[in-house]
Amino acid sequence: MSLRRKLLLVALCTLALPIAGWLYVRQMETLLREGQAQALLASANAVARSLVVTGALPPVSASNWYVESSAQPITVDGYGDDWAPLTPWSQSLGSHGKLLLAGDDNWLYLYADVRDTRRTRADADDANALAADHLILALGNANGQRRYLVASAAPGALAARPLDPPVDGLPEMIPAQWQEDGSGYRVELRLPRSLALRRLGVGIYDATAGGDRMAADTRPLLDYSDKLSGELAQLVPDQVQARVLAPQGWLLGRSGRLNTLPGSDGQPGWFAALVYRSLLANRLEDANLWAQDVPRLDSGEVRRAAGGQPATVWRSGEERGSVVLAAAVPIERAGKVDGVLLLEQPSRTVPLLANRALLGLLLTSFGVLLVAGGILLWFATRLSLRLGRLRNAAERAQFNDGRLDGLFDSGKFPMTDAPDEIGDLARSFERLFEVVGSYTDYLRTLASKLSHELNTPLAIVKSSLDNLEHALQAQDRLPADAQPYLARARDGVARLGALVRAMSESSRMERSITAAEPEDVDLREVVRGCAEAYRPLIGTRRLACELPAGPINLHCAPELIAQALDKLLDNALSFTPPDGWLRLSLAATPDGAEIELANQGPPLPAAMQGRLFDSLVSLRDKATPGDAPHLGLGLYVVRLVAERHGGVASARNLDDGSGVAFSLRLHGMPRPRL
Structure with a gap:
């Protein structure tokens, strides 16, 4: 990974700042919510105690029949069309009916739907x-209770027949409508409000299932109370909606309306609302569950309050960007929960403050x-450029043979005057290259210096030996x-002389390789010419030449x-038996050409394969007296030629173990720039 990318990753660490700010704003928003929730709970508890003290909420039994409010008169015809808006809040009637x-x-309307496929x-x-399928209707007022039988053999109008003696204030006959189909039957009727009913009982008898023919589920009646709503209006704070619910969640009274319209601060945009809901707000309840006009609320908070535990919840408001805080507390009298007080307060302050704080952050x-x-x-780019200058200077300073460029003739290196760490690094590079350059020059000229210095002592030793031999032979005293x-002694002097001449020749060869001029040639002709010239020199050995069909320029x-x-052939002849074989091949590569000379002979030692092309390294046997010494310069020259052509020299054992192969991979010499 580049330095610029690493520093960019470091810059991304500054993202921790908005994340920390987001956590802080979220915590602030949570504290604001908790403060508002505690304040609303305190108000709700105060209003609940006031309702108990004033007696505005009458005692409520554990089970009741709830009478929903109807804005329009209902037509009594036995069909449920007029009841469709109220159907979601139907009350269970036995195991297979609803009421x-x-x-x-003016009127109290009753609609019973019974599922019964066997009539x-x-x-x-x-x-x-x-004994047939029927309904038992029980009416109760302050004077008593009276039951009526509702049954019909066919759809249409009917009259409910009384089963009990007369009771003051209760009717003798009750007109009703009976409708049925394959799924069951439906009964619809209405009763005057003037009856002042306190209790109502409804029972279903299924002739197929049997049971008590006269049984009826009798419960007190509950409905919306204008008196209770008036009491609430005097107790509830401004801009707060209050609802009194029965323990089962039925609406008994309500005061105020929620105002979630935009205030003086305006309405937040869709993006601000999205940010608030996605990043800040905790889970909000759906506004549909808390609709203002529903006759019953059956949320978890209401059930908790009905069990005696206060609860608060934040829900979405009807307008975009608004939230509503709801607090539900039990209305208790003598340790018994008679109802639930639900206070709801719209809030734009919290989301607006949180949005502004978060967006600003x-x-x-x-x-x-x-x-x-x-x-x-900018810093990474500048640092990368400065390091790139150091890298380029270091790459240009040294050639493959260890010689240094003339860049240091004047003792200059890039950015050595810089006062920072890059300047220290540049000055260290400069000192390093100065030391390496002087040592390289010393090594490069060592052979020529030694050959020059050894010539005179060798001449003295050789002449001394000659004179000694002549003197002793003249006196017959040898x-x-x-x-x-x-x-x-003469053999040692000859070997030392050959060594000195070889060292001098090696220095001249390195200079000649460096000064060689390139040209465009077909390597096939070069290799073919060499192969033809080698055949008279290899004796009884066999030489195969493998060339490509097309030219390789x-x-x-x-x-x-x-x-x-020539050096490779000389090396191969030293290890190839007299009746052995050699193979010279040329092949094209994607970026140049490869020349390989394989020969039969012993394999290369594994420890020496990486050092064969170094100077003064040889695998030949030590020379016997009188033989010319082997200095190990031949393969070193091969390496220098390969490197001069941008390539590499390598050696390997053949896969079948029959011999070795030396290869030259050449890429070509650079063309001079005009």
Whole structure:
């Protein structure tokens, strides 16, 4: 990974600032919410105690029939069309029926829907009416209770027949409508409000299932109370909606309306609302569950309050960007919960403050992030450029043979005057290259210096040996046993002379390789010419030459390549048996060409394969007296030729173990720029 990318990653660490700010704003918003929730709970508890003290809420039993409010008169025809808006809040009637009760200023309407696919029919006046499918309707007022039988053998109008003695204030006959289909039957009727009913009982008898024919589920009636609503209006704070609910969640009274319209601060935009709901607000309840006009609320908070535990919840408001805080507390009398008080307060302060704080923080953080990122990017770019200058200077300073460029003739290196760490690094590079340069020059000229310095001592030793031999022979005083020692001394001097000449030749060869001029040639002709020249030199050995069908053009120095092949052949002949074989091949590569000379012979030692092309390294046997010494310079010259052509020299054992192969991979020499 580049330095600029690393510093950009460091710049991204500044993202921790907006994240920390977001956590802080979220915590602040949570504290604001908790403060508002505690304040609303305190108000709700105070209003609940006031309702108990004033007696505005009458005692409520554990089970009741709730009478929903009807804005329009209901047509009594036995069909449920007029009851459709009230159907979601139907009340269970036995195991296979449901009951709907509604009222207006004059009438109490009843609608019973019974699921019964196997019918036993009889009219209410029939003797066996109680044995057929029927409803038992029980009405109760301050004077008592009276039951009525509702049954019909066919759809249409009917009259409910009384089963009990007369009771003051309760009717003798009750008109009703009976409708049925394959799924069951429906009964619809209405009763005058003037009856002042306190209790209502409804029972379903299924002739197929059996049971108590006269049973009815009798419960007190509950409905919306204008008196209770008036009491609430005097107790509830401004801009707060209050609802009194029965323990089962039925609405008994209500005061005020929620105002979630935009205030003086305006309405937040869709983006601000999205940011608030996504990043800040905790989970909000759906507004549909808390609709203002529903007759019953069955949320978890209401159930908790009905169990005696206060609860608060934040929910979405009806308008965009608004939230509503709801607090539900139990209304207790003598340790018994008679109802639930629900206070709801709209809030735009919390989301507006949180949005403004978060958006301001985000804008500031991203501005700081952009500035910090820009500064770090500029710094990384400048640092990368300075390091690139050091890298380029270091790469240009040294050639492959260890010689240094003339860049240091004047003792200059880039950025050595800089006062920072890059300047220290540049000065260290400069000192390092000065030391390496002087040492490289010393090593490069060591051979020529040694050859020059050793020539005179060798000449003295050789002349001294000659003079000694002539003097002893002239006087006939040369002992026979001294002649081998004299021969060995002459042989040592000859070997030292050959060594000095080879060292001098190596220095000249390096300079000649460096000064060679390239040209465009076809390597096939170069290799073919070398192969033809080698055949008379290899004796009884066999030489195979494998060339490609097409030309291989390369910008190179052909005399250097021929010289390298001469060295490889000389090395191969030293290890190939007299009846062995050699193979010279040429092949094209994607970026140049490869020349390989394989020969039969012993494999290369694994420890020496990486050192064969170094100077003064040889695998040949030590020379016997009188033989010319092997200095290990041949393969070193091969390596220099390969490197001069931008390539590499390598050696390997053949896969079948029959011999070794030396290869030259050449890329060509650079063309001079005009």
